[in-house]
Every structure is written in C-alpha cells, then in structure tokens.
Amino acid sequence: MILDIIIDGLIKGSVYALLAIGFSLVLGVARIINIAHTALYMTAAYLIYIGTKMMGLPAPVAMVASILLTVVLGLLIYNFFIKPIQEHEAAVLIATIAVAMMIQEVFLMIFGGHYLGVNPLIDGYATILGVKVTYQHLLALGLALVVLLATRVFLQKTRLGLAIRSTAQDREVANLMGMNVTRVAMGTMAVSVGMAAITGAIVVPLVTVEPTMWMHPLIMMLAIVVLGGLGSIEGSFVGAFILGFAESMVVFLLPMGSFLKDSVALSIMILVLLIRPEGLFGVSFEEER
C-alpha cells in the first residue's frame, strides 16, 4: 500500500510538474493563462494513438512525430489566435478556452466519446519489496525525471533559457537590454507546448485516451501553479509533488477517494494561500510590486 502510494505519487507528481512548469513559463513570459495547455497534452496522446494503432508506426517514431506536430499546432494557435489580441487579457483568456473546446470537439467528432488505450512500450513488471510495479510505470517515471532535469539545464545554461527567465522577471527591462521579447515569447510557447506534448507521450500508455482527459490535469495544474507561486519554476516543481502525493493518498486511503481527490488537492491549495497569499515560492510580478 505505502509503496503503491509512493510510486503513484511520484508518477503523478512528475507528470503534473512537467505540465505546471510548461504552463508557468508561458504565464511568466507572456502573461497568458493558457487553458489550452492540457488540451495540447491530449492532442499529443491522440496523435500517438493514431500513429501506433491506426497507421501502425513503431511507438518511438509515433511519439516523436506527435510531439513535433503538437508543437507546430501550438505555435499556429499562438500566432493566429493569441498574438493579435495579446493586449486584451480577458480576450486572450477566452481565446484559449475556446481553443481548448475546439480541440476537444475535434477529437469527439473523429473518435466519439470512446475510451481508447495505447499499448505499453514494454510489457511485464518488476517486484519491488513485494509490490508489482509495471515496467511502463517505471519507464514513465524515469522519462519524466529526465525531461524535468533537461528543462532545468535548458533554463539555467542556455541563452534562450536565460532570456526566458529574464523576460519573466521583468519584461520591460529585458526589452531595454535588447532582447526581442516577442521572439522570446514565441520560443517560450514552443518549449511550453513541447513539454505538454512530451508529458502526453509519456503518460499515454497509463491513461485512458478520451476527449475530456484534459480537464482533470488542467485543474490540478492550475492548483499547482497557484500553490507554488505564479511564474516560479521551483514552486511548480514542489507544488506538483505535494499535490501528486496528496491525490494518490486520497485515492488509496479514503473510502470515497476518487470523488474527493480534486477537493482535497484544492483545499490544500487554499489553505496554503490563506497563510502565504503569494504561494510557496511566490515571486512578485512587475505590475504587482
């Protein structure tokens, strides 16, 4: 039981961390609350289903192709629907909601509301301390941690990473220092959508693929970002593991767990906010200083 919770919590935590970090990058740099973020995660999952089940591609090829396609789609959406109205905060918000709805409806049209599944990359299971853990779970966990590490290195060591971090800190000064803020925002969007797509690719064998699968991760992701502090990468990381473990504990331990998992996670978020209104690792934005 305890090991179940630990494995499940680690996987959920790292998946949420990937989603939340991608989301908070865009929020920090471009001030966009991208509701469509997890819809793009769903897009990647569906594309992998199409690639492996319908076109018969080998799984790694399908994964890479779907990630690339999703990034292209994300950039197209950004360019055509978000960038022209960027000054109007409320309009951007609705635009992303509408995009998410459109993506959901497209998949509902093509596949109907059926529950679909993708074969695991590797079969079989290992026995750790007497508990069966499938290799797929271990693989997902490993991949997620590798991507998290890669993101960390990218943000800390590369020039684009530096540009993203500095733009997030102070857009105006970054602009004054000669950075092309629009292009940085574009790059951030690509990185963010890429992370959502990779997350989708990693978890697709573990979840059921259906047109509303973006809702639950969306809510958890938003809660994590608020809990950790908006725009803070460390905050998103820590928050993701807190809420990931909380969710798996509720599911495994409480009798009505699966109904209450969202409630408990969000109550934790509100409790933290009551004590620290700026979140765990809150950074104050330029406008709010």
Add this chain to the structure above:
Amino acid sequence: MGLPGVYFRRTVKVLRTEVLVLPSRVAVLVFIVALMALPIFTQDYYFLRVLILTSIFAIFAASWDLLSGFTGQMNFGHALFFGVAAYVTALLNLKLGLPPYFSIPLGAVGGVLTGLIVGIPCLRLKGSYLALTTLAFPIILTGVVFAIPDITGGELGLAGLSRLTGSRVMDYYLTSGLMLILGFTMWKITDSKTGIILHAIREDELAVRTAGVNTTRYKLLAFCMSGFFAGVAGGLYAHFMRLAGPSGLEVGLSFQVIIWAVFGGMVTIYGPIAGVFILYPLMEILRVVLDNFPSLPEIRMFIFAGLVLLTLLFMPEGLIPWVRDKIETECPRCKVRNVFSRHRCRVCDADLD
C-alpha cells in the same frame, strides 16, 4: 388636461429628447417591448423554454460582470454561486416545502453567504492568483456533493421541485421581467457612487486606498452582490428545470459565463446580457438545424468555439462596445453621446468631425 395628461406629455418628451436620439437606447427599448410582447405572437412551448433559460443565464452573466468586469476581481468559479443557490433552493423546497417565492430569495441569500465565505480568503489575492483560486471552490464543492449523496442526491441531484408558476407563459414573464429588473438594478449599481468606487478599485486599488476608502469592505460587497444576483439565477434555474444537480457547479458553466460576458463586452452589464441573448438562442437554433442533418457529427460546440474565436479576433473588446462605437460618437467637449450621422453635438453644438 388632468394629471395623467401631464405624465403622458412628460413621457413623450423624455422619449423624444433622451431615447429616440440614440440608436443604442432605441435598441434597448425595442428589445424590452419585443421581449414583453412576444407571447402574444407565439406561445410555442419549446421557444418559450429557450427564452426563459436565456433570461436566467443573462442574469447570471451580468452578475459575473458586476464582480469581474467592474471590480476586476476575475472570478473563474462563478458557477459556485449558481450551484449553491440552486441546491439551497432545492433543499428548502423539497425538505421544508417552501414555495418558490420564498425558496428563491433564500437561495439568493445562500449565494450572498457563499460570496462572503469565498470573498474573505480571496481578498488577499490579486489578478491571476484570484482567478485560479476561485476556480477551485466549485470543484471542491462538487467533490463534497458526490461524497454525501444522502443529502445532495449525488450524481443525479435533487429532482422534483415544485414548478415556478402555473403556466409556461407566466414562467416566461416572471423570468424575463426579473431579468430586466435585476439587469437594470445592476446597471444602476455600477452607475452609483459604490459603482464608481468598484470601478476605481479595478483601475488602481492602491490609489483608492490612499484616498481613504476601505477597499476590503467594497470588494466583499462586490462578492456579496454578485453572489446575490447569481443566486437568484440559480434559484430560478432550479425551480424551472425542477432539478438541482452537480452540473450547476461544473467548470464548463464557469467558463461558459465568461465566454458570454466577454463576447458581449465586459464592464457594461448590458454587454453580457446581449451576449447571452445572442449566443444561447443561436446554439439552440444550431441544434435544431443540425438535427436535420443526422449524418453530420456533433459539430455544435465546435461552431460555437470557432465563432467566439473569430469574433474576438476582430472585436477584442466584445461585440456590443464595438457596435456601439460604430453607431455613436462621444462629444469631445461635453462627453454626451451622439448618433454617428450628426456633425454637431446635440447638447453643446460642438463640432464632432
């Protein structure tokens, strides 16, 4: 000429000098008259049902605008007020047997209390934090609703409430009349001193505080007022559908109300109302039209989302402010609005071109 004649002449004068000079006021007048006269021409059951629901959601969307548009307290979980009021109304009606004219106001009081409970923790939050935190409350409550099915009816909700009134036409007049009255009240609130303070809080809270206004109290007031109006909508909905269920708390409903309000035009009160009156019947028409083509897949929501996206691309301020700015110009000297075809201001005779 007796007293009635005086009133009649005064009404005609106001109509001629204040209403008929501006196309937007004429539009509002035509809208009200059309809404009230409609049952004379058709009493179609389905048609009236669509309009009743439209009126209910119009109250709901306007109440969102009061809180999020005017006060700038971006609320992502507005369905909370709606859902709580619906459940309170349903419980009062089913368990205590209260008739609608008691249970709906008490449900709205439930909305006010919810506004207080949500407002107090949210007072310390700003901008995106507030938006994302408010999203959490209805979801938490949905979990609780599912966890205690004995009281809340769980997934199925509470069914079998008593009818709103005896007949469909009476339902129609009640909801559309209430919509007009409450919409006018909200509009008046935003025009009053309180409304100006709320508006100022959105623009610059620090400046308002510096001017010696207790902004905390005003923000809480905004939460409570918004909760009240949304609560009335929730109670009406519960009694009209004779059902209060978890669908009233859904994230989808919270998003829907934002879409209606921003599509129509935020910070206007009449914008969201117009938004609902355009989008909601349009969706019903689409449903009817698409039913004639059974071979097509379910593309209604797709069309809806696409329409909203395209509208926003061309009119990011919303539909109604865009139209209003096309047909009316503001006099640069005395700030009175004029028809676009005038060359000189109707009040101060300043040059408009």
